[in-house]
Amino acid sequence: MKGTHANLSKEFITTSDKTDWHNDALWFLRAKRDKQRDTIEDWEKLRSTAAAIKDHTLSRLADYLQTFEENALQNGMQVHWAWDDAELREITASILRENNARSVVKSKSMLTEECGLNPYLEKEGFDVVDTDLGERIVQLRKEHPSHIVVPAIHLKKEEVSDTFHEKMQTEKGNADPGYLTAAAREALRKDFIKADAAITGVNFGVAESGAVVVCTNEGNADMGVHSKKTVIHCMGLEKLVPGYKELAVFTRLLARSATGQPVTVFTSHYRKPRPDVKQHIIIVNNKRTDIYTDPEFRQAMRCIRCGACMNTCPVYRRSGGHSYHHTVPGPIGSVLAPFYGKEKNKDLPFASTLCGSCNNVCPVKIDLAGLLYKWRQKLTDETSADTSKKMSMQVGSSILKSHKKYGMVTTAFRWVPKSLLQSKFNPWNSKGEDGKKARVFPEVPGETFRQWYKKRQK
Amino acid sequence: MNSKEKILDSLKKACGDPLPRPEIDLLYDKTALVEEYVRTAEASGTEVFLGEEENITGIITQWSEGQKIQSSVPRLREKYPLVFDEDMPFDQDNIPGVFVAEASFGVVENAALWFTDEELTSRLLAFIPEKLIILLSRNHLVATMHEAYARIEEGKTFGFGLFMAGPSKTADIEQTLVKGAQGAKELAVILY
Amino acid sequence: MLVGLFVPCYIDQLYPKVGKDTLEVLEKVGCTVVFLQDPLCCGQPMANSGYEKMTRGYEKPFLKALQEVDYLVTPSASCSSHLTHHLLKPLVGKEELSRVRELTEFLHDVTGLEKLKASFPHKVGLHLSCHGLRGLNLGTPSELKVPHYSKIEEVLSTVDGLELVVPPKADECCGFGGSFAVSEAAVSVKMGSDKMKGMSMAGVEYVTATDMSCLMHLEGVFQAENSPMKIMHIAELLNSEEGGSGNQ
Known part of the structure; x- marks a missing residue:
């Protein structure tokens, strides 16, 4: 999908030199807000x-x-x-x-x-x-x-x-x-x-x-x-x-x-x-009556549109308001947007690390991170699935549920060469604009904690 | 069902039990200090003169630097007659170079000044002149917005009410603060 | 006191030393520690990706453990927060939930810090992980006007020679965020890189946190940008004897 937050924010970060400037400009508002709070x-x-x-x-x-x-x-x-x-x-x-x-x-x-x-x-x-x-x-x-x-x-x-x-x-x-x-x-x-x-x-x-x-x-x-x-x-x-x-x-x-x-x-x-x-x-x-009728989301209607959640949001500050492709951007925008189109806005509740800073600056104490988490659960149910993500989650959850599978994966994981784990085939190893690695996967140690503990018990 | 009925109906169906109207029980220092007001007013970009009833016109004359002065303050109207015509609001000859009004009261915590139609006579006068001089009695200061609205509630009802805290400003271009976006470029308060 | 140690999946696989150090620190302060074999994961990776429902059944080994131990302790604020705020929350009472603790919190609130003894003569920068700070209230987040406290700083003050630096924006998210790290890689890495700059400006040799997941992400960014800074989980600091006078 072209117009998702992930793609639009990537563009904002890699094709413009403004990211740091934008980040600082908004942080300036957050810092001013903190000063007023202290009065x-x-x-x-x-x-x-x-x-x-x-x-x-x-x-x-x-x-x-x-x-x-x-x-x-x-x-x-x-x-x-x-x-x-x-x-x-x-x-x-x-x-x-x-x-x-x-x-x-x-x-x-x-x-x-x-x-x-x-x-x-x-x-x-x-x-x-x-x-x-x-x-x-x-x-x-x-x-x-x-x-x-x-x-x-x-x-x-x-x-x-x-x-x-x-x-x-x-x-x-x-x-x-x-x-x-x-x-x-x-x-x-x-x-x-x-x-x-x-x-x-x-x-x-x-x-x-x-x-x-x-x-x-x-x-x-x-x-x-x-x-x-x-x-x-x-x-x-x-x-x-x-x-x-x-x-x-x-x-x-x-x-x-x-x-x-x-x-x-x-x-x-x-x-x-x-x-x-x-x-x-x-x-x-x-659509406000829709939000009102949903008991979990009604609190979003407390919003007085101050924008404090945007100013503090580390993702918003680095991705720019347009990356949210909705009238109201940032954390509160991502909570409201699915009410205006679940399918087209289903990426927005995921455009957050759920760090919770927005909750703490919100003057009407909306549990923004909590509502984003709730949307994530609803949207995976109510919109078309991202098949590869869903599959990886299914595989992951079945491994983490079964000791047998977990044991097999533990062994297999240690056979994967470092060169592969640190290659472009591992999505963790993100690349920057210059094609240089921007994040590297850690080296896998020879033994797990579980294996060490077993030995220690003996 | 028309839209009003549809909206009210949807809300009523979903509203659940009414929650009690909360008590507003907040801490604040109820003493309204002149020094504190001066500090917040200056921070808002307002120029503050500490005056006495006798030297008000002196300060006005000096600050106005020869521009056309009009005033809605009854005791100053003879000296600075009000000729602004609401029907020709943008007529240059009509707009005062300096407009002098008296605030009903001022709020210490944020330097906001309260006006209604009574003090302004024409609503636009609070916005259209480039310079404003506001008289404010030291006895008409309240500490916070809580007391301010309590006072508004006790007072006469109004058609238009305005809190003004400083000259018009914007920071829409790169967060750089610029005074005089649409309204007055300069605001002076004579605290007497 | 009988403590059940929960070692989250990624720590087990990638950072076993953090598990070992946690176990030894808990023993140092006088706890009897059993490693909880049964639970593999708190379910957060799926739940944060919108698939909470795939983690049905994940609660069972935790509920069982809670019946067998006095406290369930884990060296991950994020997992602890997920257990107490999501996975177990609808199933057990408040009192029961309060027996699930992140390591720092456990040391600070339950065992006390008297018996901690460690030495680490280095300048260490503190990254305040979101779930520890805003989820578990390990300290005061910069947004709120509340009296200052920091359980992490208190716990780390027991480490000899450790010079702790809390740089500006120490409580800004590092950008990890679970699957966010991959699905929103550009912002994620940018956040990590900014965190790195802040730490580097503070002149620290090591960056520590209550969460290995944040540190794994930061380590990856440090490495890509050839930063000499290293990461250390708080348990590793609390179990370090580097430069100490032999405190066995």
């Missing part, structure tokens, strides 16, 4: 409180969604419900059409990425401009975000410079981030002026007040929301918290876990529309 005395209790709040909210999710809708309606918002990605796209397009909106400014929303909103709207003749700088960069390059918080983390400034030069006529070769950001600001300002409508994602929905909360560092969501007459907030149905008291816990955790900031620069609470403004909230399911 809070009962950090671990904050995490367990957050997990408990999410579990409580999920256990009454239908009630909270109804409360949220009632309050939002009372505040003058319009509320829509989308069963799946197609319905989100259709609702969005129809709102835009009803309001004669042709062009849209959109702030970061992994949900709309997941639902393929941009390509659909473009096909339907709308202009869509992503206004988060990272998302704008990947949009201009016709790529997808490689990380949910820092979408362009896979790109070096020289690549951004080339893209901007081509698309926005910035100076050729000027890769100064300050210069490039200023250029994007200027260009996006024009897009803000031109746009007829604004779309945002949602970080939290507050059931008891009907407010939607959007967190950004750039202020790009607000630039659109407060300047347009048609506003759409797309919210995954798991985003609810009961009230402000609970919201406090999450605003303390989100940015600290994500980028190591004590809070995002802007935490905007949209409750009532401005006069003459039509403000819509679309509550989106798109």
